[in-house]
Amino acid sequence: MMNRCLGLFLAANLLLTGCVGYTLVKGGQKLELGQGLSVKPPRDWNRRTEGKHEIWTLDGPGLQYILFVKGIEDGGRIFPGPARRLLAPKKDTFPNFRKGMSSLEVGELFEASLARRGAQKIAIAGFTPAKFGGKDGFRFTFTYRTTAGLNMRGITAGALLGDKLFMVIYNGTELFFFDRSKGYFEKILASLTII
Amino acid sequence: MKDTFFPGKAPIIFLVLVLMLAGGCVTTAYQARPNLAANPEKRRIVLLTPDVELSVLHAGGLPEVNAEWTRLAKKHIADNLARRFRNINAQLVKRVEKPEDVGRDPREVQLLKLHGAVGRSILIHQYDGAPLQLPTKKDKFAWTMGPDTGYLKQKYGADYALFVFVRDSYTSSGRVAAIIFAALLGVHIQGGIQLGFSSLVDLDTGEVVWFNRLLRGTGDLRTPAGANETLGVLLSNFPQ
Amino acid sequence: MNKTAATIFCLAAVLLTAGCAGDEFGFYKKGLKQGQGTAGKAKAGRDGGDASAYRMADLAPSHKPDAKSDEAGIWLQVENVERRVKTAGNRMRLASLNAYIEKVTCRVAGTYCKDIRVYTMRAPGFNAAMYPNGMMHIRSGLLLRVENEAQLAAVIAHEAGHYLRQHGLQRLRDIREKTNSLLFFQIALAGAGVPVVGDIAMLATLAGLSAFSRNMEREADGYGLLLLSRAGYDPGEAWKVWQYLVKEKKADKDAETPSFFVASHPQSKERLDTLRDLAAKMQTPSTADKGRERLAKVVLPIRAGLIRDELHLRNFGPFEFLMDGLIERGDNLAELYFFKGEMHRLRNKKDDAQKSLEFYAKARKAEGTPPPEIHRSMGLVHQKLGHGKDARAAFRAYLADNPDAGDRAMIKHLIGKLGQ
Numbered sequence: 001m002m003n004r005c006l007g008l009f010l011a012a013n014l015l016l017t018g019c020v021g022y023t024l025v026k027g028g029q030k031l032e033l034g035q036g037l038s039v040k041p042p043r044d045w046n047r048r049t050e051g052k053h054e055i056w057t058l059d060g061p062g063l064q065y066i067l068f069v070k071g072i073e074d075g076g077r078i079f080p081g082p083a084r085r086l087l088a089p090k091k092d093t094f095p096n097f098r099k100g101m102s103s104l105e106v107g108e109l110f111e112a113s114l115a116r117r118g119a120q121k122i123a124i125a126g127f128t129p130a131k132f133g134g135k136d137g138f139r140f141t142f143t144y145r146t147t148a149g150l151n152m153r154g155i156t157a158g159a160l161l162g163d164k165l166f167m168v169i170y171n172g173t174e175l176f177f178f179d180r181s182k183g184y185f186e187k188i189l190a191s192l193t194i195i
Numbered sequence: 196m197k198d199t200f201f202p203g204k205a206p207i208i209f210l211v212l213v214l215m216l217a218g219g220c221v222t223t224a225y226q227a228r229p230n231l232a233a234n235p236e237k238r239r240i241v242l243l244t245p246d247v248e249l250s251v252l253h254a255g256g257l258p259e260v261n262a263e264w265t266r267l268a269k270k271h272i273a274d275n276l277a278r279r280f281r282n283i284n285a286q287l288v289k290r291v292e293k294p295e296d297v298g299r300d301p302r303e304v305q306l307l308k309l310h311g312a313v314g315r316s317i318l319i320h321q322y323d324g325a326p327l328q329l330p331t332k333k334d335k336f337a338w339t340m341g342p343d344t345g346y347l348k349q350k351y352g353a354d355y356a357l358f359v360f361v362r363d364s365y366t367s368s369g370r371v372a373a374i375i376f377a378a379l380l381g382v383h384i385q386g387g388i389q390l391g392f393s394s395l396v397d398l399d400t401g402e403v404v405w406f407n408r409l410l411r412g413t414g415d416l417r418t419p420a421g422a423n424e425t426l427g428v429l430l431s432n433f434p435q
Numbered sequence: 436m437n438k439t440a441a442t443i444f445c446l447a448a449v450l451l452t453a454g455c456a457g458d459e460f461g462f463y464k465k466g467l468k469q470g471q472g473t474a475g476k477a478k479a480g481r482d483g484g485d486a487s488a489y490r491m492a493d494l495a496p497s498h499k500p501d502a503k504s505d506e507a508g509i510w511l512q513v514e515n516v517e518r519r520v521k522t523a524g525n526r527m528r529l530a531s532l533n534a535y536i537e538k539v540t541c542r543v544a545g546t547y548c549k550d551i552r553v554y555t556m557r558a559p560g561f562n563a564a565m566y567p568n569g570m571m572h573i574r575s576g577l578l579l580r581v582e583n584e585a586q587l588a589a590v591i592a593h594e595a596g597h598y599l600r601q602h603g604l605q606r607l608r609d610i611r612e613k614t615n616s617l618l619f620f621q622i623a624l625a626g627a628g629v630p631v632v633g634d635i636a637m638l639a640t641l642a643g644l645s646a647f648s649r650n651m652e653r654e655a656d657g658y659g660l661l662l663l664s665r666a667g668y669d670p671g672e673a674w675k676v677w678q679y680l681v682k683e684k685k686a687d688k689d690a691e692t693p694s695f696f697v698a699s700h701p702q703s704k705e706r707l708d709t710l711r712d713l714a715a716k717m718q719t720p721s722t723a724d725k726g727r728e729r730l731a732k733v734v735l736p737i738r739a740g741l742i743r744d745e746l747h748l749r750n751f752g753p754f755e756f757l758m759d760g761l762i763e764r765g766d767n768l769a770e771l772y773f774f775k776g777e778m779h780r781l782r783n784k785k786d787d788a789q790k791s792l793e794f795y796a797k798a799r800k801a802e803g804t805p806p807p808e809i810h811r812s813m814g815l816v817h818q819k820l821g822h823g824k825d826a827r828a829a830f831r832a833y834l835a836d837n838p839d840a841g842d843r844a845m846i847k848h849l850i851g852k853l854g855q
Contacts, residue, residue: 022320024330046329058331059338060316093749098783104815104845115747120524120557127842138845145524150308175309176341176401248512257611262500262507294514298522308522 022046025056035070036195037133037166042187053080064172064181066188071164074099078113078167099163103129103138106165110142110156118147132159132166133194143174153178157189166194223322224407224432225336231285231434232354238285240395241353242276243307244292245269247361249416252387254369264365264417271422272359279426283435288353302346310358313340314394317406340401348398356398359429361391363416389414391429405434494599496546506567506604513568520554520570527555527575535733536573539584542666543592551595559744561680565594567603578734579741579757580679582672582764584726589663589673596658602651609648656706660713669723674710679760681707686756731766738767739806742774751782767803773812780816788816807836811846823853 025031027043033054045056045066054068055061069078076097095112098105104127111122122144130139137159145151151174158167170185172178231238249265250258277287298304317338320329347356364387366374388410395405409429415421500506520526527533536555541548553571555578562574571594581587597603656673664670734741745754755778762771776794779787795813798805814829830850834843 021326022329044331046331057329059313060320060329062312062316095747095749100819102815102818102849104811104842104849107842112747112749115744118525123841125841126844128844129848140841140845147524148308148311148519149304149522149524149526150312151305173309173312175305175343176339180341246515248515250508253611259505259607259611260508260512262511263503265508265511266502294518297518304522 020048020050022048022057030191033068033070035164035166037068037070038193039188040191042184045184050080052076055080058181059177061171064177065170066185067167067169067171069158069165069167069169071161071166072097073164076165078110078165078169079117097165101160101165103158103160106138106158106160106167107140114142114144119144119152120147121145130157132157132168133192135159135161135194137166151175155182155185159194161194168192224405225317225321226432226434227336227338227402227404228434231283235284237354238280238283239288239353240280240285240355240357241288241290241347241351242273243290243310243356243358245272245359245361247272247359247416248363250362250364251367252364252370253367254373258364268361268363268416268422271416271419272361272426274419275422275426276357279430279433288351290351300350302343303350306340306343306347309340310356310394310396313338313403314358314360314392314406317394317403318392318408321406322408336403336406338403338406340396340403342399342401344396344398344401354398355404356396357393358396359391359393361389361416361425361429363387363389363391363414365415365417388412389416389425391425393429395434405432407431494547494601496550498550505608509604509607510568513566513570516566517552517568517570520556520572523556525557527557529737532733532737535729539588540571540591540595543588543662543668544595545662545665547595547599551598553591557744559741559748561683563590563594565597565603567598567601567607569598571595571598575741576745578730579738579745579761580683581676581730582727584730585663585668585672585724586676587730588666588668588726589659589670589676592662592666593655593659593673595662596655597651599658600651600654602655606648606651653706653709656710657713660710660717664714664717664719667724669719669725670714670717671711671719671723672725673714674707677710678707683753683756687750687753735766739770739774742770746774746777746781749781751778754778768801769798769803769805772798772801773805773809776809777812780812788820791816808833810836811840811842814846814849818849818853827853 023046025041025045025047027041027045030038030040032038035052041056045058047054047056049055052070052072054070056066056068057064067079072078074097075092077094078097081094095109095116097109101109107124107127111124114122122142124140124142127138127140130137132138137157139155139157142154142156143152152171153174154169154171156167156169158165160166168189170178170182172181247265247269248260249268250260251264252258273287273289280287319325319327321332321336321338322328323333344356348354366387389412391409393407393409394403396402397404407429411428414425414428416425500510532555536553540551540553544551550569551571552569553573555575556572557575560574560576561580562572563577564572566572571591573590577590578587581590660670660673663673742758745757748754755775758771758775758778762768762775772794776791776798779791779794792813795805795809795816798809810829810833814826814833817823817826817829827850830846830853834840834846834850837843840846
């Protein structure tokens with residue numbers, strides 16, 4: 001019972017104060033993202049950062065987004081979670097990145113992470129080695145349906161460098177929004193450099 | 196799992212809070228175009244399932260949906276819209292969805308869900324003062340669902356789609372008594388709230404040509420006159 | 436929200452959720468008395484008496500609420516929910532499964548067959564919920580945790596009991612009563628200078644304080660057994676479902692919070708004993724239906740996907756418990772050994788890698804068919820352990836079995852890399 005109480009108290013707190021706003025990313029300029037990453041977007045975007053995660057969007061993340069995962073380490077998550085945990089859990093059973101994972105295992109981690117966020121009918125395809133900021137990495141496409149029933153498509157690019165995982169994930173609604181900004185995503189990805 | 200990083204899937208209560216935080220105006224309408232199509236034969240507007248619930252607010256604040264009021268409100272809204280549209284030389288196309296038809300047309304289902312997602316995005320990311328306003332959206336109104344909406348144009352014989360969402364609560368006598376009692380102690384407690392939003396989509400292009408949100412403490416959808424007043428506010432700046 | 440406000444809210448929330456603490460068996464007896472009507476007295480005692488005396492009270496088949504009632508308003512709200520559920524992404528649409536569930540529900544519900552609509556929602560774990568308008572949700576994870584059709588029917592019958600006795604409606608009315616009485620408490624505090632937290636009721640409903648009271652659960656148990664028995668199922672199967680959940684909970688030693696279902700359904704020993712005793716008194720013929728094969732026929736084709744859902748939770752204690760239970764039942768052991776291998780591979784502690792290889796080997800020898808990605812898993816483990824040759828062989832076998840695999844380019848690349 002107390003858990004629920006605290007949960008509600010913190011949830012209300014989060015709703016009222018926890019939102020970090022969006023800032024503008026100017027197109028045509030190189031932008032340092034931290035953790036050795038930089039990109040040069042072809043046009044203006046909106047951006048929000050939270051630790052090692054960064055989300056870009058044009059129309060709102062419910063419609064399309066680019067998620068930058070900037071060198072998460074052992075125990076880290078692909079998708080950013082709630083700002084604060086309600087209680088310190090005795091153990092964390094959320095799918096986490098583990099040092100020493102291979103790219104195929106990262107693909108599994110991606111699928112499990114999506115599933116834990118409510119995605120249904122997840123399918124991964126076109127899993128292939130690819131350059132990531134000039135370094136050896138991987139790439140795959142994916143589709144799923146949200147709990148609400150909206151179909152989604154996406155592309156993931158990433159690399160395992162040292163003990164860290166870097167990813168750039170593009171996600172958009174199957175109807176219209178994925179196709180609309182796919183070109184921008186590819187340009188941003190092509191412009192990506194990593195030290 | 197709820198999180199603040201992807202609030203696109205926020206439940207309605209989050210939206211209410213966002214609206215209240217954004218504060219300021221009772222109603223703020225965005226208009227991408229001042230007029231509907233010039234051709235009188237291309238001014239057909241289909242009303243997509245009005246999502247309306249009227250509740251009575253009990254003394255303790257628990258809202259209880261009143262089916263009879265809701266049924267009346269839906270009727271008044273449809274009647275009033277038909278009249279308003281006739282006045283601007285447009286036609287209201289009614290869409291009746293039987294329970295057994297839900298989900299039968301997967302293409303339509305995806306379009307309607309996409310519309311819901313676009314509407315939520317507008318509410319969360321467009322308005323000045325909203326904590327998650329997108330800088331690229333500021334000082335303009337440019338939203339679209341994409342041209343797949345042509346499917347709905349064909350299906351309903353309409354050029355535009357109107358979406359209406361209303362949650363309206365009315366104070367019970369117990370609540371009124373409580374409000375008076377509290378006021379005597381110098382305490383403010385909430386009376387009824389009228390919350391709504393509405394959007395008009397051009398079914399040729401998928402463009403959202405008009406959008407409005409409404410949040411206020413007055414308004415009565417239970418009578419034709421009340422519905423007329425509420426719709427006057429909800430449809431402010433509607434293209435002519 | 437400041438601390439005092441939070442305390443007030445919590446106090447209010449606690450008051451709202453306190454169910455009737457009274458005599459547990461009294462509630463069974465009360466239900467019986469109603470059931471008996473004018474005929475005789477209920478047998479007092481620990482077992483709650485003769486369950487066959489329950490009558491299907493208060494709700495007629497094809498019930499629709501009076502248009503002007505509060506019940507009509509609730510149905511309207513739930514109908515909105517049901518409309519969304521129909522096209523929800525997590526609603527299972529498999530025709531064979533849905534037809535089967537509908538058949539079982541109809542058998543259990545009898546004359547109320549047309550009033551209850553069951554939706555199977557895709558998610559791991561055990562859950563079942565009844566809504567006031569006849570909509571029922573069961574979670575797909577439940578299908579892994581019932582041994583036979585009678586146990587599935589027991590869950591459906593229990594939930595149907597909630598519907599027949601209108602517990603949902605009663606509960607909402609209770610909350611309204613309680614929040615009304617709390618209002619003046621709230622105002623008095625506000626008047627004393629403590630800032631108003633916001634409508635207690637709104638926050639209470641936000642917190643989802645809509646679990647049925649414990650006595651409602653007991654009443655649903657009683658009606659459930661009766662429906663089960665009348666439908667020709669063995670009512671002695673009902674208590675086994677709840678017992679399984681108790682054991683599964685024990686296997687999850689570090690659980691942060693119990694699942695909502697477990698928390699809202701009393702799992703006390705006397706509840707299990709009561710279910711058992713009541714069933715024993717029902718004089719069920721030995722030929723009473725359990726339906727093990729009929730359930731297996733529907734679940735086995737989709738079982739791998741359901742197990743994968745469970746594995747996504749990465750909660751290995753209860754997962755192992757679940758797997759060991761399924762292994763005991765013995766259907767398609769190859770598939771089950773494969774998933775035990777997956778468990779070890781994903782847990783990846785100490786000697787898990789070696790254990791996973793042992794299970795994959797066992798899966799390949801066992802009765803049944805392991806999922807086609809078994810060789811990929813073997814390849815991944817061999818790769819981790821540095822067995823280059825074995826890894827290549829496994830990946831090649833995977834490609835041979837899965838020429839259209841979504842990751843074939845990456846696997847080919849790996850085979851090449853491991854060859855160096």
